[in-house]
Amino acid sequence: MARTNVRIGPNHGHPTTAIPKVARPSHRKGALSTKNKFVRSVVREVVGFSPYERRVMELLRNSKVRHAQPVKFFG
Template sequence: MTRNDSRRGLKHGHPTTPIEKVARPSQRKGILSAKTKLVRSIVREVAGFSAYERRVMELLRNSKDKKARKLTKKRLGTLLRSKRKLEELGTIIQESRRAH
C-alpha cells in the first residue's frame, strides 16, 4: 500500500458528522427572530416614523398608490423593498383605522 492509497476508499478524507436537520446560516438568512422583532417594535414606538414614511402614508390615505410606490422606490432602491414598505405602512394605516 502506497502513501496515496489512504485518501481513496469509503472512509477517505477528514471525518465529519452530517448536517441534516440543522439549518445552515445561509438558509436562515432573512428569518425574523423574536428578539429582533421586539427590538424593532420598541424602536418604532420610541422613534416613530421617518419623514418620508409619513409622506407615503398620507399618499396612501389619499389613494395615490403609484406616487407612493415611486417615492419609496427612490428612497429604498429596489421595487421589492418598496412593495414591502408599502405593505407594512398599509397595514399600519388599517390598524389605526380599526383603533379609532
C-alpha cells in the same frame, strides 16, 4: 427512492439509508426572532416614521393616488 439490492435499472446499488441534512447557518440568516421583532417594534414606537413613509401614508389616506412622487430638495 431508496436504493435496493437489485443489480440493474435506475435504482441499482447497495441498499443505503439517506442521511438527514442539517440546516446551515447561512440558510437561517435573516429569520425574525422574538427578541429581534420586539426590538424593532420598540424602535419604531420611539423613533416613528421616516419622511418618505409619512408622505406615502398621507397620500394613501387623503387620495386615490397609489404611488408617491419623490420629493425634490433644492439647495
